[in-house]
Amino acid sequence: MVESTVQESRSRDLDKLLLRPGNLVGSNFEPGPGLREDLKEYVRVLVVGAGGLGCELLKDLALSGFRELEVIDMDRIEVTNLNRQFLFRLDDVGKPKAEVAAKRVMQRVSGVNIVPHFCRIEDKELEFYSNFSIIALGLDSIEARSYINSVACSFLEYDADDNPQEETVKPMVDGGTEGFQGHARVIMPGLTPCFECTIWLFPPQVKFPLCTLAETPRTAAHCIEYAHLIKWDEVHSGKAFDPDDPEHMKWVYVEASKRAEFFGIPGVTISLTQGVVKNIIPAIASTNAIISAACALETLKIASGCSKTLSNYLTYNGAEGLHTKVTEFVREKDCLVCGPGVLIELETSVTLQKFIDLLEEHPKLLLSKASIAHRGKNLYMQAPPVLEEMTRSNLSKTLYELMGKIPKDVVHATGTTKKNDKKTSCLRKLRVIFKGVDGITDMETAAGGA
Amino acid sequence: MIRLLKVKEKQREVAQANGGSSHVKKQTAGELRLHKDISELNLPKPCSIFFPNGKDDLVNFEVSIKPDEGYYRGGKFVFSFQVSTIYPHEAPKVKCKTKVYHPNIDLEGNVCLNILREDWKPVLNINTIVYGLCHLFTEPNYEDPLNHDAAQVLRDNLEQFEINVRRAISGGYVGQTYFSRNQSCN
Ligand SMILES: [Zn+2]
Numbered sequence: 001m002v003e004s005t006v007q008e009s010r011s012r013d014l015d016k017l018l019l020r021p022g023n024l025v026g027s028n029f030e031p032g033p034g035l036r037e038d039l040k041e042y043v044r045v046l047v048v049g050a051g052g053l054g055c056e057l058l059k060d061l062a063l064s065g066f067r068e069l070e071v072i073d074m075d076r077i078e079v080t081n082l083n084r085q086f087l088f089r090l091d092d093v094g095k096p097k098a099e100v101a102a103k104r105v106m107q108r109v110s111g112v113n114i115v116p117h118f119c120r121i122e123d124k125e126l127e128f129y130s131n132f133s134i135i136a137l138g139l140d141s142i143e144a145r146s147y148i149n150s151v152a153c154s155f156l157e158y159d160a161d162d163n164p165q166e167e168t169v170k171p172m173v174d175g176g177t178e179g180f181q182g183h184a185r186v187i188m189p190g191l192t193p194c195f196e197c198t199i200w201l202f203p204p205q206v207k208f209p210l211c212t213l214a215e216t217p218r219t220a221a222h223c224i225e226y227a228h229l230i231k232w233d234e235v236h237s238g239k240a241f242d243p244d245d246p247e248h249m250k251w252v253y254v255e256a257s258k259r260a261e262f263f264g265i266p267g268v269t270i271s272l273t274q275g276v277v278k279n280i281i282p283a284i285a286s287t288n289a290i291i292s293a294a295c296a297l298e299t300l301k302i303a304s305g306c307s308k309t310l311s312n313y314l315t316y317n318g319a320e321g322l323h324t325k326v327t328e329f330v331r332e333k334d335c336l337v338c339g340p341g342v343l344i345e346l347e348t349s350v351t352l353q354k355f356i357d358l359l360e361e362h363p364k365l366l367l368s369k370a371s372i373a374h375r376g377k378n379l380y381m382q383a384p385p386v387l388e389e390m391t392r393s394n395l396s397k398t399l400y401e402l403m404g405k406i407p408k409d410v411v412h413a414t415g416t417t418k419k420n421d422k423k424t425s426c427l428r429k430l431r432v433i434f435k436g437v438d439g440i441t442d443m444e445t446a447a448g449g450a
Numbered sequence: 451m452i453r454l455l456k457v458k459e460k461q462r463e464v465a466q467a468n469g470g471s472s473h474v475k476k477q478t479a480g481e482l483r484l485h486k487d488i489s490e491l492n493l494p495k496p497c498s499i500f501f502p503n504g505k506d507d508l509v510n511f512e513v514s515i516k517p518d519e520g521y522y523r524g525g526k527f528v529f530s531f532q533v534s535t536i537y538p539h540e541a542p543k544v545k546c547k548t549k550v551y552h553p554n555i556d557l558e559g560n561v562c563l564n565i566l567r568e569d570w571k572p573v574l575n576i577n578t579i580v581y582g583l584c585h586l587f588t589e590p591n592y593e594d595p596l597n598h599d600a601a602q603v604l605r606d607n608l609e610q611f612e613i614n615v616r617r618a619i620s621g622g623y624v625g626q627t628y629f630s631r632n633q634s635c636n
Contacts, residue, residue, distance in 0.1 A: 028453055035452060042455040133455050142536050150478045167454055196479045204539055204570065211554070211562040211594035230596075233558040303451050337479050371489035376477045378505050384491045386498075390505040412477075414486040427486040 011036060014065050017306040026305035035304060040067040043303045046132040047071040048121060048148055050097035052283045053138025053175050055087045056292030058101055061136070062109040064300050069105075070132070072117040072124070073098040080271070084285035121147055130155055130170075134299050137174040138292065140281065142202050145174065149187070149195035150337055156189045158340040158431065164190025171302050175295040177287045180319040184294035185312055186302065192312045193331045194338035205279070220260060220267035224276040227255035243278050252277060290316060334428075341410060341429030348400040348434050352380055355399045359413055365428060370415035374403050379411075400434055407437040480537040484508050487576040494584050509533040512547070513580055517587040521612055525550075525619045525632045529561075529583060531576070541570035544579065549629055551618035553590050553601035557627065561586070562596045599625060 018035050025031075045066055047057050050073035061069055077085070077092045077100060087104040088097070098116035106114050117124070121144060129135065129151050139145055149172070157168040172187040174195070187194055212218075213226040232241050232252065242248050253273040260268040274280060294314060301307045310326060317323045333339060342364050346355065352372065359367040372379040379394050379402050381387035394402055403409055414427045488508050493499060496516045503510055514528045527550055532543040544566055545559040554562040563582050565574055595601030604611045614624045621631030 028451075030452070038452045038455075042452060133451065142539060143534065146478055146480065146536050171451070199479070199539060202539065204572065207541075207567040207570070209562065209564060209568045209594070210560050211596055214556070214562075214596050215598070230556065230558070230560060233560070234556075237558075303455075305451060336482050371485070373477070373482070373485050376481065376506060378485070378508070381489050381505070383489055384493065384499050386500065387488070387505055412482055412485065414489045425486070425490055427482060 011065060017300075018065075018304055022307075024307055026301065026308050029305035031306075036065065039065050039303060043133045044068040044070070044131060045299060045303075046129070046135045047138060048135060048144070049073055049138035049140075050085075050101040050116075051075070051081070051138065051140065052084045052285070052288040053177065053292050053295075054097070055085045055101055056288050057136055057138050057175070057296060058105045058114065059087070059109075060292055060296030061299060062105050062112040062114070064296055066299075066303075067112055069102075069112065070115040070117065071098045071102055072119065072121060073101075074118065074120045080274070084283055084288060086285070126151060126154060132170075134302055135170065135172045136295055136299055137172060138295070139174075140176070142199075145195050146199075148172070152187070153189045153194055153338045156338065158190070158343075160343065162340040162343070164340075173295045173298045173302070175291040177283060177291050178281045179284060180287055180317065182287050182291040182316045184291050184298065184310065184314045184316075186298050186310050187312070189338045190340075191331075193329045194335060196337040197332040197335045198313075198329050217259065217263055217265060220256075220265055220269075220272055221276045223260040223263070223265055223268055224252065224256040224273050226259055227252045228277050231255050231259075249274060249277065287316070287318060290318075336412065336427065336429050339429060341431045343431045343433065345433050345435055346399065348398060348437060350399055351396055352399050352402060353395040356380065356395075359415065359430075365413075366417050367413055367415040367426070367428060368417070370413040372411055372413050374409065374411045382415075399432070400437075403432070408433040478535045480533070480535045480539070481509065484533050484537055484576075490575075491577055491580075493577070493580055497580055497584065509535075513583070515580075515584055515587060517584070520588045521590065521615045522550075522552075522587040522619070527587070531579075538572040538574070541566050541574075542576070542579065544583070548632070551597070551600055551614055551624050551627070551629060552586070553592050553595050553597055553604050554586050556596040560596055562594045564594075 015036065019031050019033065021029070021031050043066055045061055045068070047054055047061070047069060050058070050071050054071060054073060058069060058071055073096070075097050077088045077095055077097055079093055082088055082090065085097070087101045092100045096116070096118035098118050102114035102116035106112055135148060135152055137145060137148060152170040152172050155168050155170045157165045159165055169188055169190055173184070174187060175184050176182060186192060208222060208225055210229065213222050214230055217223050217226060228241065253268070253270050256268045256273060260266070294310070298310050301309045311328050313327045313329050315325050315327070331338065342362070344362070350358070356370050356372065359365050359370045369382050371381045378387065378391055380391045403411070409432060411430050411432055412427060413430055414425070416423050416425050485508060491499065496518050498514050500512045500514070501507060502512065509532065511531050512528055513531065514526055516526045517523050526548065528547040530545050530547050534540045534542070544561055546555050546561055547559060549557060561583070563586060565579060565582050590604060592601040592605040600611070600614070603614060618624050618629040619632045621629060
């Protein structure tokens, strides 16, 4: 009976949240021991990234009562990670982060099951992502966030009244840090702003003018970027620079140092070289811990309903004293990624040409000269002439056939529309549904045809 | 959410029924914006665009510019564009594939154009960049040099600069550097 006592004391604090009713709980909160067990059995959380935030997230989630976790990361452990990515040891250098992180947390927290995936996030099928209840992001790149966001939002479906269908909402919890600052946010696609709705929160990257690098360097970073962007190509014609190759990095460091000496500029170091070239932002272990803790708690709140969730964007700044604030951002109504788009019902016999004509007459669109894209395939392009020619033959084909004979899907249309008698160009999301097509059977034909 | 997750088994069945769609490419917001830019391209006359990977890969393309006036008339200069998935948050990567004697383009094809680097803004588009590149051929400037020698000649001796540009286009040595004959002069 030792086992049950251990289990009891382990969940004692969690039980205070999960077993008792309250006034500040989420909607549909049903407290009780069943909830605690359901968290273990039904909730599958994917942690994206096994770096500074990812290590913390895995540990926090495991200690918060989640039992089914998976983690995905394409990186291997480097010596410079060890100061804050606390699951890793010196002996682990060179091993995949996801695998070591999963192993360490499982060794430490009994009963938790963590499946590691050592690969790029783009390598996984959409189906892989659809299997998770919640996706927690511990990333440092806008590209990766944007990708996961588009994946999570692709599961979202709207009903005929443009209301999101609850069961298709794939919640994301996103954390990010930069030195003493960080953010934690909850994204409920269709309900709260998605990553693209608020892309402006991320300032564009600062890039030095090339001629400054070539002619008038003033800082150590200028010297490093000169070696990286200009000198490398001059010397290694045709050989691509690989930021993960230590020899390449050392070469850039040596060249940057020579240049800095020539111009009398101090401050070129190997770690600054890595920082500038890989665009690494300084990471502080404690900031990571604070942000991850917030993310793990939000994950627990979403899954259990034991409290209302963060609404919807928390910023933390520990640089001068401590400042933290929650902002409720609003959705971009016409967001191409998470918005409902315009619902269009069509006969399967409608040709692409007819469809383009329909968009011009559609009262909600009035879109003329439309170019049409479906899932990365350009069905018709009005310009440039070379693409118009390549896609022209599609005009006489049916849209149903061009979309792979599936009962419904999203297409995107670019064209011009009149606003207050002024022509403006716009890009619209359209939800096309074909009339009289039985989903399942036609999916089979489509799969067979593909 | 638990209540929903319990009916998740059902959701999984739906996902499996929709299995066909899980194999298709995911389109990011950046690719959609690029689709818009490309479908609205209105290139200046001496330019043409080429998609080496076919109609469905818009993120890699080439633009060739054949200036019909100025120092570079009669030449043909090909630029490769590589557009990131977070376009327009980040400017496309543009390189000149044709070796050119130009103060603002170095011999490796790096281009010094402010809107490609420090002055890029998400409201700019592919069209703006192409116009910017065309402008480099009508108005090369010695103030933003990437090819130091060419910039110096442009500043100090316009006649010599013109001679050097003609020589580079028709094939031959300018100083220590050899330029092969520009295709478009045939
Ligand atoms: Zn959105």
